[in-house]
Amino acid sequence: MSKPVTAAVLMIGDEILSGRTRDINLQQIAQYLAPMGISVAEARIVRDEQPAIVAAVNELRGRYTYVFTTGGIGPTHDDITADAIAVAFGVDISEHPEALRILTERYEEAGTEFTPARRRMARIPHGASLIANPVSGAPGFQMENVFTLAGVPAIVRGMLEDVGHRLEGGEVARSVTVKAKGLREGDLAEALARLDTEYKTVSFGSYPWYRSPEDSGVSLIARGHERAALDKARDELAALVRAQGREPDIAEGES
Amino acid sequence: MSKPVTAAVLMIGDEILSGRTRDINLQQIAQYLAPMGISVAEARIVRDEQPAIVAAVNELRGRYTYVFTTGGIGPTHDDITADAIAVAFGVDISEHPEALRILTERYEEAGTEFTPARRRMARIPHGASLIANPVSGAPGFQMENVFTLAGVPAIVRGMLEDVGHRLEGGEVARSVTVKAKGLREGDLAEALARLDTEYKTVSFGSYPWYRSPEDSGVSLIARGHERAALDKARDELAALVRAQGREPDIAEGES
Numbered sequence: 277m278s279k280p281v282t283a284a285v286l287m288i289g290d291e292i293l294s295g296r297t298r299d300i301n302l303q304q305i306a307q308y309l310a311p312m313g314i315s316v317a318e319a320r321i322v323r324d325e326q327p328a329i330v331a332a333v334n335e336l337r338g339r340y341t342y343v344f345t346t347g348g349i350g351p352t353h354d355d356i357t358a359d360a361i362a363v364a365f366g367v368d369i370s371e372h373p374e375a376l377r378i379l380t381e382r383y384e385e386a387g388t389e390f391t392p393a394r395r396r397m398a399r400i401p402h403g404a405s406l407i408a409n410p411v412s413g414a415p416g417f418q419m420e421n422v423f424t425l426a427g428v429p430a431i432v433r434g435m436l437e438d439v440g441h442r443l444e445g446g447e448v449a450r451s452v453t454v455k456a457k458g459l460r461e462g463d464l465a466e467a468l469a470r471l472d473t474e475y476k477t478v479s480f481g482s483y484p485w486y487r488s489p490e491d492s493g494v495s496l497i498a499r500g501h502e503r504a505a506l507d508k509a510r511d512e513l514a515a516l517v518r519a520q521g522r523e524p525d526i527a528e529g530e531s
Numbered sequence: 532m533s534k535p536v537t538a539a540v541l542m543i544g545d546e547i548l549s550g551r552t553r554d555i556n557l558q559q560i561a562q563y564l565a566p567m568g569i570s571v572a573e574a575r576i577v578r579d580e581q582p583a584i585v586a587a588v589n590e591l592r593g594r595y596t597y598v599f600t601t602g603g604i605g606p607t608h609d610d611i612t613a614d615a616i617a618v619a620f621g622v623d624i625s626e627h628p629e630a631l632r633i634l635t636e637r638y639e640e641a642g643t644e645f646t647p648a649r650r651r652m653a654r655i656p657h658g659a660s661l662i663a664n665p666v667s668g669a670p671g672f673q674m675e676n677v678f679t680l681a682g683v684p685a686i687v688r689g690m691l692e693d694v695g696h697r698l699e700g701g702e703v704a705r706s707v708t709v710k711a712k713g714l715r716e717g718d719l720a721e722a723l724a725r726l727d728t729e730y731k732t733v734s735f736g737s738y739p740w741y742r743s744p745e746d747s748g749v750s751l752i753a754r755g756h757e758r759a760a761l762d763k764a765r766d767e768l769a770a771l772v773r774a775q776g777r778e779p780d781i782a783e784g785e786s
Contacts, residue, residue, distance in 0.1 A: 291738045291752070293571045294786050295561030296708070299554075302576070306550030316548045318583070321557070321574040324736070328573070351717045352737040353724035393720030411741065428741045453551070462606045465648030469608035481579070482607040483546045486666065486683045497546070531549050 281446030282317040283309055284336040288329055288347040288357055289427060292321050300429050301346045308436050310530045312445035314342065324348060329360035337364075337422050342443060347427030349416065351393040357424060358417075362401035365419055372400035375415050382413035408438040418442065447501050451531030454513040454524045457493040460484065464494060467516050471509065477502045478509045499531055536701030537572040538564055539591040543584055543602040543612055544682060547576050555684050556601045563691050565785045567700035569597065579603060584615035592619075592677050597698060602682030604671060606648040612679060613672075617656035620674055627655035630670050637668035663693040673697065702756050706786030709768040709779045712748040715739065719749060722771050726764065732757045733764045754786055 285305050291297040299321070306316045317340055322328040329348075336343045348357030362369035375398040383390040397414040400406065407416035407423065411431045416424050418439075425435045456464070461484050472480040478500035486492040496517075498509040510526065517524040540560050546552040554576070561571045572595055577583040584603075591598045603612030617624035631653040638645040652669040655661065662671035662678065666686045671679050673694075680690045711719070716739050727735040733755035741747040751772075753764040765781065772779040 289738070290736055291750075292557070293561060293574060294565070294706075295558040295571075296706075296752070296786070297738065298558050302547070303550040303553050306548060310549070316550075317578060319548060319576040323572060350737070350739060351720040353720070353727050354736050388715075388717070391717055391721060393724070394717040396720075428739055430741050451549075451551075460643075462643070462646055462649040465606040465608070465651075466646060469648070472608050481545055481609050482605070483544070483552065484605060484683055486685050495546075495551075497551070531551070 279446070281312075281314045281342075281444065282340045283314050283342040283344060284340040285316055285319040286329075286332050286336060286343060286345045287319065287321045287427075288324060288345060289321070290323050293323060301425075301427070301432050304429060304433060305344055305346075305436070308440070309443075311448060312440070312443060313448040314443060314445055315449065315531075324354045324356060326356055326360045326363065329357060330364045333361060333364040333422060337420070341421065343422045345422065345424045346432055349397065349414065349424060349426055351391075351397050351414075355396070358399055358401060361404075361417075361419055361422065361424055364422075365401060365403070367402045369399050369401045371395070371398045372404075372406065375400055375406055378406075378413055378415060407435050410434040410437070449499055449501055449531050450503070450506055451497055451499040451529055452506060452510040452513070453527045453529075454496045454498075454510065454517060455493060455527075456496065456517040456520070456522050456524055457491075458522055459494050459517065459520055460492075461494050463520050464496065464516055468496065471512060475500075475505060475509055477505050480509070497531075534701070536567075536569045536597075536699065537595040538569050538597040538599060539595040540571055540574040541584075541587050541591060541598060541600045542574065542576045542682075543579060543600060544576070545578050548578060556680075556682070556687050559684060559688060560599050560601075560691070563695070564698075566703060567695070567698060568703040569698060569700055570704070570786075579609045579611060581611055581615045581618065584612060585619045588616060588619040588677060592675070596676065598677045600677065600679045601687055604652065604669065604679060604681055606646075606652055606669075610651070613654055613656060616659075616672075616674055616677065616679055619677075620656060620658070622657045624654050624656045626650070626653045627659075627661065630655055630661055633661075633668055633670060662690050665689040665692070704754055704756055704786050705758070705761055706752055706754040706784055707761060707765040707768070708782045708784075709751045709753075709765065709772060710748060710782075711751065711772040711775070711777050711779055712746075713777055714749050714772065714775055715747075716749050718775050719751065719771055723751065726767060730755075730760060730764055732760050735764070752786075
C-alpha cells in the first residue's frame, strides 16, 4: 500500500468564526480531493490576523502533503493572506506581471476602474505560480505545497480546476454508508466494535443524527481500499441493521 | 476596556473532514457565546485519533479563555474524546457515579438494554463536572476551561444551556452589517480602508458573496463596543453604498 496522501484546509476569516457565515469550502475541497485519493486530515479556521495565519500555515505545511487556504485575497484592507504567506515562507511579495496583465485586461473589458485597491490583488509572493480564477479574474497562487484560494465558494470551485493537475494523488479509498433510521448507536455499538477489530483493511465509524424523536438514527460508515473486504463489510452492516428490525439505506462513494 | 474573553471550538470527527457531514456546531456555539461578550478566535477540526485530539486540546486550552469540543462521546468504538481529554490533562478516567445513575435511569425508563457499550458513556475524566444533556441523557463534562459536548447539533444546543452559567463573559461587541447587492469589493475598498484607519474603536470587514452574476455583492461589517461610534460608522457605510447608486440593506446584532 502506498503512503497516504493528506491535506489540510486553512480557512481565514472572522466571518466564519463569528457564525455570520457558515463555511462550505471545507466540504467542497474534501469532496474534490477524495476521488484523487487525497484525504483532508485537519482543518483550521483562524482570524484575519497575520501572526495567526503565519503560524497555522507553517505548522500545517510541514505536517501534511498539501495545504489549501481559503479567503483573504481580495482588494480590501482586511485581505492579508498573500502577505501572510510571504511571511510564512520568508520571501518578498510584489506585483506579479502575469497577474497584473490578467487584472488589467479584466477591468478594461468590464469598463471598470482599475483602482489601487484592485491592483493589490496582483501582489503575489515571490516564487509562487498563479492559479486561474475563471469567475472573477483575480488569481490564487501556489507556493510549494500550499495553495491559496479565494473565499467565495463559487470561485474556490473554479480555482480547483487549475489545482487538480498539480496534485499527486494516492490510493483511492472507497466508503460505504449504511443509514439506519430509528436506531441508536448503542443498539449497534458492540457488533460494530467487533467488526472494527475483525477487519484489518476496513475502518468503521458511527455517526448519529437527531433532528427530532421521529427523525433520528445512525449512519454506519465502512472505509477501505480493498473492494472485496468493503463489499463484505457492507453486507454485514446491513445485516446488523436488519437484525434490529430496520431496513438499511445503503450508499457508496469515494472517501 | 476589559480583557477580551476568547474561545476556541475543537470539532472531532472524520465525517466533517471527509465532507460527508457539514458542520453547524461552530456557528451555533459562536452565536450562543456572542451575547456574553465571548468571541470564538479559532476553530479546528481533527480526526477521531487520540494524539491529534490531545495535541489540539492542550494547545488551545493554554491559548484561549475557553475551549469547546464537539463529538466523540457516544457509545461506539470510535468515540474516544473522553479518554483523550483525560490524557490531555494527565488524569485517570472511570465511571462517574452520577453519570452512571443518569444513564441507568434513562435506559430503564425507555425499556432499553443498558449494554456495556452504553455504560462506556458514564466514563468521565477525574476532576471533571458533568454537563446535563436534556435530549438523550448521556452527559458532557467540564474539565477546567474545557467543555466537552456531544456532536449532534440538537444535543449541543441543549448542553449549552448548562454551560452558559459557568462562563464569565466579557464586554459585548455589537456589529452592523451593511449589505450592498450588485457592488464589488473593489468599488468600496479605498473608502473602507480610510474608515478603518479613522475609527479607533470600530473594526471594519468586507465579505463578498457570489452565487451568480445576478446574485452577488458585498457585506460590509463594522464591529465595536462603543454605540455612538458604531452608529456613525453604520451611517457612513450606508452612504458609501448609496454613493455607488445602490440601496444598502442594514442589520444589527451582537457579535
